Amino acid sequence: MTLRWLHLRLTAPLMAFGDVSIDHVGPTRDFPSASALTGLFANALGWRREDGAAHQALQDRLIFGALIAREGRVLTDNQNARLGGNDRGWTTWGRPDERACATYDSPHRRRRDYLADHDCRVVLRLLPGDGPDLDRLAAVLERPARPLFIGRKPCLPTAPLFAGWIDADNVQAALLALAMPGRALWPMTGDDPGFDLPDLRNWVTGLHGGSRRVCEGMIP
Amino acid sequence: MTEPRFLQIHFLAPYTAALLNRDDSGLAKRLPYGGHLRTRVSSQCLKRHWRLADDPHSLHRIAGADDAFRSRETVDRKVFADWAADVDAAVVKPIRDAMLTAVYGDKGTDKKSRQTLLLGEVEVAYLTAEARRLVAEAGDDAKAAAALAKEWNKTHKANLRAMSEGAKLPGGLTGALFGRMVTSDPKANIDAPVHVAHAFTVHAEEAEGDYFIAADDLARDEDTGADTIQETELTSGLFYGYVVVDLPGLLSNLGGDARLAGDVLHNLLYLIAEVSPGAKLGSTAPYSRASLLLVEAGDRQPRSLAEAFRSPCPAETGQAVAALSDHLAALDAAYATGEVRRVMSLANAEVPGAAPGTLADLAGFARELPAQLAGPAA
Numbered sequence: 001m002t003l004r005w006l007h008l009r010l011t012a013p014l015m016a017f018g019d020v021s022i023d024h025v026g027p028t029r030d031f032p033s034a035s036a037l038t039g040l041f042a043n044a045l046g047w048r049r050e051d052g053a054a055h056q057a058l059q060d061r062l063i064f065g066a067l068i069a070r071e072g073r074v075l076t077d078n079q080n081a082r083l084g085g086n087d088r089g090w091t092t093w094g095r096p097d098e099r100a101c102a103t104y105d106s107p108h109r110r111r112r113d114y115l116a117d118h119d120c121r122v123v124l125r126l127l128p129g130d131g132p133d134l135d136r137l138a139a140v141l142e143r144p145a146r147p148l149f150i151g152r153k154p155c156l157p158t159a160p161l162f163a164g165w166i167d168a169d170n171v172q173a174a175l176l177a178l179a180m181p182g183r184a185l186w187p188m189t190g191d192d193p194g195f196d197l198p199d200l201r202n203w204v205t206g207l208h209g210g211s212r213r214v215c216e217g218m219i220p
Numbered sequence: 221m222t223e224p225r226f227l228q229i230h231f232l233a234p235y236t237a238a239l240l241n242r243d244d245s246g247l248a249k250r251l252p253y254g255g256h257l258r259t260r261v262s263s264q265c266l267k268r269h270w271r272l273a274d275d276p277h278s279l280h281r282i283a284g285a286d287d288a289f290r291s292r293e294t295v296d297r298k299v300f301a302d303w304a305a306d307v308d309a310a311v312v313k314p315i316r317d318a319m320l321t322a323v324y325g326d327k328g329t330d331k332k333s334r335q336t337l338l339l340g341e342v343e344v345a346y347l348t349a350e351a352r353r354l355v356a357e358a359g360d361d362a363k364a365a366a367a368l369a370k371e372w373n374k375t376h377k378a379n380l381r382a383m384s385e386g387a388k389l390p391g392g393l394t395g396a397l398f399g400r401m402v403t404s405d406p407k408a409n410i411d412a413p414v415h416v417a418h419a420f421t422v423h424a425e426e427a428e429g430d431y432f433i434a435a436d437d438l439a440r441d442e443d444t445g446a447d448t449i450q451e452t453e454l455t456s457g458l459f460y461g462y463v464v465v466d467l468p469g470l471l472s473n474l475g476g477d478a479r480l481a482g483d484v485l486h487n488l489l490y491l492i493a494e495v496s497p498g499a500k501l502g503s504t505a506p507y508s509r510a511s512l513l514l515v516e517a518g519d520r521q522p523r524s525l526a527e528a529f530r531s532p533c534p535a536e537t538g539q540a541v542a543a544l545s546d547h548l549a550a551l552d553a554a555y556a557t558g559e560v561r562r563v564m565s566l567a568n569a570e571v572p573g574a575a576p577g578t579l580a581d582l583a584g585f586a587r588e589l590p591a592q593l594a595g596p597a598a
Contacts, residue, residue, distance in 0.1 A: 091405035117252055147464040
């Protein structure tokens, strides 16, 4: 049974796909995570961060494969932030958030990894359920509620993200239909050898949400 | 006519023999692009200099923001809106007064003595929710309302002081565009409506190691040699930069005030064109002006024109503008996105679909955009 897939082109001079982040280093994988795509569409739809249930429903319906059309290099950007000890921000809980401590006179140093000059294609469809359908996603990619960015706010794309439609029976067929050779990632089905990829987010709590089984391989 | 939801700003700026932005090894930041290494100025470096510039067009200097009377009436008009008309005035008054003093200070109840605060959508949403809760708890009892209001004022003072500090002028204008401290409460955070891409040279990097010494002029004859020998990097480049402003987001942070939003955009264009992101001011004097400024207003997905420079282009404004125009024309032919464009260029070259003008013309064009958005009445 032929299904319709949305073809996305993710390309920018600098992009970040996120990865498990523990300390002052913000790493990136070379394929987008399910959470990254959910966030991208949520931004295009104009959702707010606190619409956790809507984000979660969208992520649960997402089925996608990704292919690297042009392999970029990982670039590590050094960032310094000066945080003041007296900084305060209001909250809806009635108590202001404060800083745990000032950075004295030296700035808070952190590193963020980006993918430089990387071009990744995504073929995507949605399981039936509550929320936007594929046509709506394509429409908001062309006329988004807010500027689209790939991973971090400075990562502005150089091409329209919406790259067309593909008809295929399953993810591998959709990736083959792109007619581009490259390394690809797709959800594991059946007995294919795969591995656990922790790229899901729990949108209600805001914490990581577990992993899913994926396969990685070369598309000829 | 498409709504101008997004303002895209492209610039080309030349800097010679400077070290604008360093990484942790003291060398210029770089970006591999199109198979060549480019010199880069990071997004955070650009934003910081625009945010903190002491410039005639810095956001702190926007004149007349104090006269934005409507922002002194935010609590009266927006928080205690139509829903409050149905409630007994005796119940609403103590709650409203408590909110006014908590947000605007002890003289908050007198409109003329109130300072101007830029309360955006998230602030208004929170205050409205609190006001409704207090009114519901008080029921029809004015005395209970007064007691609840007094208690609320006491417990929420610190939180609301944090809110009003962030919304005060002139810092509130900078916060409305560049963002505020991020808290752990997603409902209280705003997203900065400006996106700044990392700027990079349109050509492959041109860097030189500058070997230098420092000598002590008071050294005696027998103390030969330099006191310190160091090497630093000097780069020259024509940088391409790209900024997108989310106009509805900016308006929502400014409480819907289109005139203030227009002033912010006007000044932002001057800052982008005239403020240097440079360090090493004393030894390199990295002061320059943009040789091209192209602004686009539209509602289609914003896109950078960096692909025009995938093949390194000669480091000369005329040729860079030609490369940019070719790429823009190709995009227009393929996608016909229909943005309204204005361009200021030192090179005598046409940019497709862009009416030429001075920086003042472009800034004036940007200033009129927020008013065209069909948004909440300011």
